[in-house]
Amino acid sequence: MAKIEVNGALLAYDEAGSGNPVVLVHAGIADRRMWRGLVPALAARHRVIAVDLRGYGDSELPAAPFAHHDDVVGLLDALGIASAALVGCSFGGRVAADAALAHPERVSALALFGAPVSGNEWSEETERLWEELVGEVNPEDLAATAAGEVRFWVVGPTRRPEDVDPELIRFAEEMDRQALAAEKALSAVEAGELDPPAIDRLTELRMPVLVGTGADDVADLRRLADRIAAEAPQGVRLPDVPDAAHLLPLERPEPVNAALLDFLP
Structure with missing residues (x-):
């Protein structure tokens, strides 16, 4: 584990491999450890960075206002990375999509697994x-x-x-x-939101976008994955992965690794 200052907070991250950079953004019910089944395979070809979002895992939570999606790009700045592929699961997918919309020039590709993008409403x-x-x-x-x-x-x-x-x-x-x-x-700290939110801006995701869900995830997210892949100009929808639910990259790393190694630049 390493730590680096990003927008006034020390963020914890793990790094492995070399090549085109890939940043892994964890689910809201998890931390960077959820990527344990992906890092070794991806690091064979890529510079892989698994980060704890501000306040999660081993990362700090100063009292100053912030936005998770700006922190992701701030991490790239701190590490001297011009652009990277972002891979996000669940809330991490929401953060990654927001970062791609707020800073499109910094995101070379986007992979979303079970991502309830900002502005999405549950049925x-x-x-x-x-x-x-x-x-x-x-x-x-x-x-x-x-x-x-x-x-x-x-x-x-x-x-x-x-x-x-x-x-x-x-x-x-x-x-x-x-x-x-x-x-x-985190509820006691002012957190900025993407405005307008991602749900009505999916056509602005002009980088390659890969979208996947577990077959046992909630139907809302499977339908949303269909929509993201249809509206993003370079969207690709993976078939639902059998016997997997919301934390697909943790539960079934093998098909996720295969899909990402085929997709990532």
């Missing part, structure tokens, strides 16, 4: 699923909240917990407990 179907699968949880109970979020996102609405590797569930809950603590701290 009533998804809200009902949450009530059925998770229900009311005390937000002060981080362990119970993490267990509920992992049940919904990592197991997914079409699988049972016993269908999923117990080590994946354990690791996801560990990451999510830390992420929930980070989100509580």
